Amino acid sequence: MDNAILLALLQDGLTTGAIYLLLAVGLLIAFSVTRAIFIPQGDLVSFAALTLASMIGRHIPGTIWLLDSLCAAALALSLARGRLNAVIPYGLAPAVLTIATLAATRYGAPTAVSAVLSLGIVTALGPLLYRFAYEPLGEASVLALLIVSMALHFVLIGIALYCFGAEGVSTPALTDASFDIGSVTVSGQSLFVGLVCLAMVGALRWFSVRTLYGKALRAAASDRLGARLIGVDHVLSGRTAFALASFAAAVSGLLIAPITPLSYDTGFEIGLKGFVAAVIGGLASYPLAAAGALIVGTIESFSGFWASEYRNIIVFSLLIPVLIWLSLTRGNPEDRA
Amino acid sequence: MTLLSVENLSAGYGKAEVLHGVSLSVAERQIVAIVGPNGAGKTTLMHATMGLLPRTGLVSFMDRSAGDAGWMVRHGVVLVPETRALFTDMSVEENLQLGAFARYRQGARDLPESMAEVFEIFPRLAERRRQSAGTLSGGERQMLALGRALMGKPKLLLLDEPSLGLAPKIVADIFRVIGTMRDRGISILLVEQNARAALQMADYGYVLEMGRVALHGSCAILAEDDRVIETYLGRKRHA
Ligand SMILES: Nc1ncnc2c1ncn2[C@@H]1O[C@H](COP(=O)(O)OP(=O)(O)OP(=O)(O)O)[C@@H](O)[C@H]1O
Ligand SMILES: [Mg+2]
Numbered sequence: 078m079d080n081a082i083l084l085a086l087l088q089d090g091l092t093t094g095a096i097y098l099l100l101a102v103g104l105l106i107a108f109s110v111t112r113a114i115f116i117p118q119g120d121l122v123s124f125a126a127l128t129l130a131s132m133i134g135r136h137i138p139g140t141i142w143l144l145d146s147l148c149a150a151a152l153a154l155s156l157a158r159g160r161l162n163a164v165i166p167y168g169l170a171p172a173v174l175t176i177a178t179l180a181a182t183r184y185g186a187p188t189a190v191s192a193v194l195s196l197g198i199v200t201a202l203g204p205l206l207y208r209f210a211y212e213p214l215g216e217a218s219v220l221a222l223l224i225v226s227m228a229l230h231f232v233l234i235g236i237a238l239y240c241f242g243a244e245g246v247s248t249p250a251l252t253d254a255s256f257d258i259g260s261v262t263v264s265g266q267s268l269f270v271g272l273v274c275l276a277m278v279g280a281l282r283w284f285s286v287r288t289l290y291g292k293a294l295r296a297a298a299s300d301r302l303g304a305r306l307i308g309v310d311h312v313l314s315g316r317t318a319f320a321l322a323s324f325a326a327a328v329s330g331l332l333i334a335p336i337t338p339l340s341y342d343t344g345f346e347i348g349l350k351g352f353v354a355a356v357i358g359g360l361a362s363y364p365l366a367a368a369g370a371l372i373v374g375t376i377e378s379f380s381g382f383w384a385s386e387y388r389n390i391i392v393f394s395l396l397i398p399v400l401i402w403l404s405l406t407r408g409n410p411e412d413r414a
Numbered sequence: 415m416t417l418l419s420v421e422n423l424s425a426g427y428g429k430a431e432v433l434h435g436v437s438l439s440v441a442e443r444q445i446v447a448i449v450g451p452n453g454a455g456k457t458t459l460m461h462a463t464m465g466l467l468p469r470t471g472l473v474s475f476m477d478r479s480a481g482d483a484g485w486m487v488r489h490g491v492v493l494v495p496e497t498r499a500l501f502t503d504m505s506v507e508e509n510l511q512l513g514a515f516a517r518y519r520q521g522a523r524d525l526p527e528s529m530a531e532v533f534e535i536f537p538r539l540a541e542r543r544r545q546s547a548g549t550l551s552g553g554e555r556q557m558l559a560l561g562r563a564l565m566g567k568p569k570l571l572l573l574d575e576p577s578l579g580l581a582p583k584i585v586a587d588i589f590r591v592i593g594t595m596r597d598r599g600i601s602i603l604l605v606e607q608n609a610r611a612a613l614q615m616a617d618y619g620y621v622l623e624m625g626r627v628a629l630h631g632s633c634a635i636l637a638e639d640d641r642v643i644e645t646y647l648g649r650k651r652h653a
Contacts, residue, residue: 289511289518296501296512303499305466307566308487308516 084261086378092267092336094374095274096329100351101358101366102281103325108360109298110318113211113222118326119348120233125199125330126339127237130246132182132191139240140198141178145171147205174198188249196327203323204316211319212312230345237341245338248331270332277328278367281321294318350377350392357399359407369399415442416477417570417601418463418491423471425462432458433625435471440570445592445602447612447633449646450622456605457496459622460574463603464493475570487516490569496578496605498559502548506539509547509558513565525565532561535591553584560591570601577608589615609646613637621646 100118107115128138148171155163178194180186186194210229214221254265285291297304297314305311326348333339333347350373357369373392380391418440426432432455440446450456462469465482473480475489486493492513501509510532514525533540536557542550547558556576563571576592577585589611596602606612613619613633621629621642629639636642 289515292504292508292512293515295504296515299501299503300499302466302495302497303501305483306464306487306493306495306499307512307562308484308519309512310484 081260082382086382087375088261088263088267090375090378091371092270092374093333093377094371095270096332096347097351097354097373098367098370099274099277099325099329099332100348101354101370102278102363103322104351104355105358105360105363105366106281106294106298107318107322108355110294111207111211111222111315112219113207114219114226114352114360115319115322116223116226116345116348116352117206117229117233118322118351119345120230120237121199121202121323121326121344122330122333122347123237123339123341123344124202124233125195125327126248126334126344127241127246127341128195128198129188129192129331129334130248131241132178132186132195133188133248135182135185137179137182138195138198139236140202141175143236143240144198144201144205145175147202147209151205151208171201174201192331195331196324199327199330200320200324203319203321203326206323207316207319212315234342234345241341243340245340245343246334247336247338248334250335266335270336273328273332277325346389350374353392353396353399356396356403359403416440417442417444417475418603419472419474420463421472423459423462423469423473425458425467425469425471427458427467431625433462433469436622436625436627438620438627438630440601440603442601443596443599444618445596445604445616447609447616447619448603448605448622449607449609449612449619449642450628451645454622455625456622457574458625460493460495460572460603460605464491464572466493484516487566488520490567491572492563492566492568492570493572494559494563494574494576496574498555500547500550500555500558500562503546505544505546506550506558507543509562510539510565513562514567516566528565528567532564535564535594536561552579553581553587556580556584556588560588564595568600570603571595572603574605575607576604577606577611585611609642613642613647 100122103118104115107113124140128140131138148167152163152167155167174194174197178198181191181194206229210225211222214225250266251269252265256263256265256268285295293304293309294314294317296307297309297311301311304314329347330339330344351370354370354373355366357372358366373395376395377388377392381388384391416439420439421437423436424431424433436459438446448456448459458467461467463473464486465480475486475491480486501512510529511525514522514528518525538554539557539561542554547555550558560576573592576588580588585608592602592604593615604612604616613636616633619630619633619636620627621636629636629642
């Protein structure tokens with residue numbers, strides 16, 4: 078095997094690895110704040126890609142109706158409890174987003190505009206799913222929350238199949254440019270993925286280290302009682318964490334769609350690879366999860382070259398040594414919670 | 415003027431009721447002590463008052479019916495819990511900043527000044543400002559817990575066993591700080607295992623036994639009460 082192939086595989090691996098990294102970070106944030114493993118995050122990856130593809134194809138994406146129904150339900154519940162200011166997030170905001178989406182679809186808005194709208198729709202779904210699926214459980218065990226996640230995943234793939242059909246879609250490449258650095262050719266697409274990931278990780282880090290709201294979110298992850306005692310609303314921090322996770326999913330979906338075709342159920346598989354990376358980080362360490370994501374991406378790319386059929390088996394088998402290692406060094410994660 | 419009033423409060427965990435109709439009140443600039451044996455429900459009383467547990471009965475603060483923990487913090491009631499509940503993976507400085515989170519949300523931007531005041535009271539925290547809270551000693555943790563509470567500029571401070579597990583010298587320091595807080599106009603509801611110190615410092619006291627108020631009165635009178643002396647002050651009174 079020559080160097081050119083090696084470098085090309087490495088580049089592919091790091092590109093998908095960067096996407097897994099985003100997903101792993103989202104999972105870690107959601108887990109650390111709420112103790113829920115957000116399996117359906119993967120389905121939101123598909124949602125984002127399919128929403129954008131559908132808008133580009135001048136079809137109204139079904140996800141906007143899903144968003145509207147969830148918002149209507151949330152609005153009704155809030156109003157029943159006398160919370161009138163819920164009209165803005167659950168009434169006005171989705172109304173504006175719906176009108177913009179319908180207009181963009183009808184008149185064929187530029188892809189960038191549709192991409193932003195898709196991001197908005199899918200990101201908004203995260204906190205709503207948390208609101209309806211997880212919040213009512215209160216302080217449930219990690220296992221109970223995981224079961225909810227699995228159920229929610231099946232519901233979401235059902236909805237995706239109903240809204241978008243079974244066909245795979247890909248979206249147009251953002252750029253055809255490529256750059257020669259020495260003997261290596263770096264595609265513009267890979268570079269773009271890398272830059273977006275860097276920007277997001279940087280922004281998140283800035284938010285959590287520099288702003289008091291970011292620190293409050295870390296506080297909610299660090300000590301639940303302590304967080305309540307300083308006035309951090311646990312409902313709000315849970316929804317914020319899920320919003321960040323679904324935003325990561327939506328960005329990932331839009332980044333992958335030009336590289337690999339996505340259908341209603343492939344996002345789940347991608348999400349699982351982000352999960353493998355998060356597990357490599359012990360569901361606690363961001364740097365380890367990030368390294369894990371790049372390793373998963375690279376291993377996947379190389380095994381795809383040598384043993385294409387075994388690609389997923391090889392990637393998911395990674396979990397076994399990692400779990401053995403974690404169980405030897407850390408004990409039961411529920412004890413630490 | 416009555417700052418906090420608790421009337422006929424009952425609370426517990428699931429079906430197990432721990433508090434059975436407790437009433438008490440804290441006036442402005444007052445230190446009120448709650449003493450009682452282990453398992454009497456002192457911590458439960460603090461948590462239920464703070465709105466951390468489901469409860470029945472009436473809790474009001476400054477003549478307004480009290481809400482959940484978020485409401486209490488926004489209105490100037492801060493609890494330092496028995497477990498301290500520090501953010502152990504964050505720095506001392508970050509813990510302190512977060513103590514002012516509710517005020518920050520309400521528009522306060524005086525965090526550096528407030529922190530300087532806390533460092534004046536606890537110079538040890540200033541030395542360790544960049545250290546993570548999880549690596550502090552027991553005494554330093556309690557200082558941080560108190561400091562974090564002070565960052566919220568409370569009108570009423572609920573302290574659950576501030577001397578728990580501390581060396582006598584540190585306990586004296588902590589009690590001195592509690593006295594200073596009262597002088598600055600903060601009212602304090604104090605749960606203490608160390609009944610002697612608590613009754614010495616406080617103006618008024620309640621004895622909680624098996625989830626009920628067994629006895630209450632001004633501390634001067636309680637400290638003379640035979641039952642209190644026998645059970646909590648641990649010495650027989652000689653005739
Ligand atoms: N989370 C809980 N779930 C169920 N029961 C609890 C819980 N916390 C406390 N209890 C019970 O409530 C009763 C009162 O406990 P509480 O912690 O309020 O006592 P305390 O007076 O603070 O005791 P100590 O002096 O040891 O701190 C005890 O019988 C205890 O077993
Ligand atoms: Mg206690």
